[in-house]
Amino acid sequence: MNAPANKISFSQAINQALDEAMAADPMVILLGEDVADEQGGGVFKTSAGLSTKYGIERVRATPISEQAIMGAAVGAAITGMRPVAEIMFMNFLTVCMDQIVNHAAKLRFMSGGKTSVPLTIRCGTGAGVGFGGQHSDMLEAWFAHVPGMKVVTASNPADAKGLLLSAVEDDDPTLFIENVAMYATQGAPPEPDYRVPLGKAAVRRAGTDVTVITYGRPVLAVEKVAEAMAGEGVSVEVIDLRTIAPFDEETVLNAVAKTNRAVVVHEAVKAFGAGAEISSRIHEELFGQLKAPVKRVASKYAPVPFSPPLEQAFLYSEAEIADAIRSTLR
C-alpha cells in the first residue's frame, strides 16, 4: 500500500504494523473473517496484501465463528505463537466473551504462570458512520475490568502502528480498538521501529489551567477545543492515554497535580465507563488539592442510533467538552 508522501492513513499504519510483525516473527499469524486477499484483505483492507506475501496458512480467513476464531487464537497463543485475531466489529466480541474473559485473560494466572496468552485482538467500532446499534459500541470498560487484559487505542496513525506492534510483541492478551471513522485519517508516518510502549500516555498539548484526559478519536476534538480556548486565554493540557488498561496513572496524576483541574472525555457512554475509574483515581489521590470536581464528557445513555441527527446528538460534542472545561474554572 503506497502512502502519499509523508502521510499514512490509519488503515495503512495497521497494515504496516501487521506486515512488519509478520516479517519479524514467523510465530505471528492473523485469524479473522475475510482477512486474506482472496476475500479482499479484510473488510477495512487492513490486511491487504499480507496473505499474498505470507501465505494463507498464516493469514487465515476464518468461518464467521467468533468463538472458534478466539478459541483457536487462545490455543495457538499458549503454544507460543503470537496470533492476531481480527474480530470485525467490537460488538462481535460479545459472541466470544467466554474465550476472552474466562480463558485469554486468566490462563496465565490459573496455570500459575505455566502458560501465557500473547494474543492481540483487533476490532473496529465507533459511532458517527451510520452502522447503528450493533456495530458501533465502545465497550473498552468491559475488558479493562477483567484482570489480565490490556486495552489500547490510538488517536493517530503513527501511534496505531507503534501500539499495534507493541501489542503483538507483548506477552499478555491485548485488545486493540480501532475507530472505523478514522481508518482514512491521515497522519505523519512513524520512524522505522517506532513503538508506543503499553501503559504510557502521551501529553499532546502542554497546559497549565486544566488537564483533559482522553483517548482514541476524541483526542482530535479535545485538541481542537484546546486550541480554540487558548484564544480565550485558557491553557488546556491534553493527555492521550493510548493504553486504557492499565492506564498511566503516573502521567495523569502528575499532570492534574499541576493544574488541579481535570476533565475526562471518551466516546463510550458515561455510566460505568472508563472515565469513572480515571476520575475516581484522581479524586482518591488529589482530593485535597482539586479546585473543582473532575468532570466527564461522554456519549449519551442510549444504544447508538442510526438516524444521522440522532447519531450526532448521541456522540460527545466539542461544545460539551468546552463547557466541561469552563465549568472546572468557575
Next chain:
Amino acid sequence: MSVATASLAQDREVDRDTLLEIYRRTMLIHRTDERFRSLLMSGKLRLVYYPVRGQEVVSAAMMTPLRPDDYLVTTYRGVHDQLAKGIPLKDLWAEFTGKASGTCKGKGGPMHITDPATGVMVTTGIVGSGLPIANGLALSSQLKKDGRVTVVCFGDGASNIGGFHEALNMASVWQLPVVFCCQNNRYGEHTPYAQSTSAKQIIDRAPGYSMPAVRVDGNDPIAMYRAAEEAVERARAGGGPTLIEAMTYRMLGHTFGSSYAYVPKELLDEAARNDPLPRFRNLLLQMQVIDATLDEIVAGIERDIDEAVEHALSSPYPDLVELRRDVLKEEIPA
C-alpha cells in the same frame, strides 16, 4: 448395553503390554478418584469434586496411543484425563488442595489444571469451551509441523453448546490434527441425554461437518483403544479430525456428595453390569494375566497415592504475594 462399535479398526491387534498399560492408567484413575472421595467423606479435604467413577477406561484407553508431548484439553470433570495423560501425581494432589507445590501453584485449582510438561494444556470450567481452544493447539502443530496431536475431552452435554459446532466446523475445514473425544455419560449435570439432546447419538452430528466419527463402548478397553489409536493416527498423518463418542456411565452424582436420586434404577443397574473395572480385570485374567500381576500394579499405585496425599497435605499454601503474580507478565505493584 447395545452400543455399536463401528470402528474401522475393529480387527486391530491390541497387545497384552498395551492392555496392561491401559489397566495401570485405569487403576491409577480409579484409586485416585476413590481416595479423593474418601478424604472428602472423612472431612480431611474440602473442595468441590467431580467424580469420575465409571469413566476410568475411556480416558486410560484414549490417552495410551498418545505421545507425552501431544496436547490435552479437558474439563472440570477431568482428573481421569489428566492422570491418563501422565500428569505428576504429587503435583496434581497439591493443586487440588491449593498448595504452592501444585501444578499451578495452587492458583488454578481442581477445575483449572495445567501441566504443559505432560501436555495438559487447558482444563476449563466452562462447558464446551475447550473445543475451540483445542483447534488452536492443533493449528499451532499444523503450522509448526511438530507432529503433535491434540485430544479434547468433553461430555455429551457439551455437544449442545455453540462452541462445539463452531469448533467441529473449523477443524474440518482446516483439517486440523485434533481428536474430539466425547465421553457420553448419559447426563449433562442432572438432565438425562434425551431431554437435552436432539440427536439420537452424538456422532450423528459429525456428518454435517464432513468428519469421520465412531461410537464405541468406552468401557471396553480394546474397543476404546482401537478407536483412539485410529483417530490419533489419522490426525498425525494429516488426515484431519475425528469425533469419538465413547459410551460410558457417570456412576455417581454431578459433584461429590450431590444427590443421584434422579437417575432411574434401571440405568444404575445397567451401569453396574457394565462397570469397567471388573470387566477389565476379567478380560486380563482370561488372557492368562495372573492376579498377582494386577495386584502388584494396584499396590504400586496405592503407594504412589499415599506419598502424593502426604506431600499435598504437608505442603505449604502459596505466599500471598502470588495474588499479584501471573495476573500479567509483570508483577502487579503492591
